[in-house]
Amino acid sequence: MLLQSRPFLFSLLMLPALAMLAPLVLGAPWRVSIRPTGEAAAVLLILALAISPLKALFGATAWTRWLLRQRRAIGLAAFGYAAIHMVVFALSIGSLADIVAGMAWASMWTGWAAFAALLVMAAISNDRAVRAMGRGWKAVQRLAYPAALLTLAHWLLLTRDWSEAIIWFAPLGLLQLARLATSLRRRVSNGRTGR
Ligand code: HEM
DSSP states (O other), X not given: OGGXXXXXXXXXXXXXHHHHHHHHHTTOXXXXXXXXXXXXXXXXXXXXXXXXXXXHHHOSOHHHHHHHHTHHHHHHHHHHHHHHHHHHHHHHHOOHHHHHHHTTSHHHHXXXXXXXXXXXXXXXXXXXXXXXXXXXXXXXXXXXXXXXXXXXXXXXXXXXXXXXXXXXXXXXXHHHHHHHHHHHHHHHHHHHTTO
């Protein structure tokens, strides 16, 4: 089935980018596409990070297995939107010197640092890298956690109304806490039964 194909899901997830960039064809300024592409990148990153806790909480069901299999496509789409976000931002500023100077602000360096983490993860998001890196591959993919924290900081620093950022990030925080509680409970009960 098509939905089992990673390239298909990646392409499907990237389709809304066309709508986000469409106003530019009609002459709108570059900056109109910064916000929607940033939000799409953040939401896909959150979804990719929610998959492990969902699997831990709900077990190996058909849908959690599907999400787990497709995690790489979702993560790559997060990077795809972040790359478009970065390009439209750079074009809206239009001067390399101004972009570099702007990196001194926390609202900007958090975005650049999140982007750098996503770039590293995307670069090794292929079967050859998985085989070549062995256990190290998973360790590098854990960069997704600092990337998400940096994205949250970037978002909060750029907007006065925090509600949207909180609405998207709170479920991820709760899922991670629930996963932690479940694994602690398992460890305690394994300790009691001596396993
Ligand atoms: C590559 C470096 C980055 C730069 C220079 C950058 C720049 C910006 C700028 C200027 C805005 C404000 C847009 C506006 O209010 O009109 C923004 C918003 C945003 N960016 Fe980034 N960003 C970067 C990386 C990222 C990354 C990696 C993510 C997510 C993974 C991200 C997610 C967001 C989000 C969620 C918003 C807020 C949108 C809103 O206010 O609703 N950004 N970014």
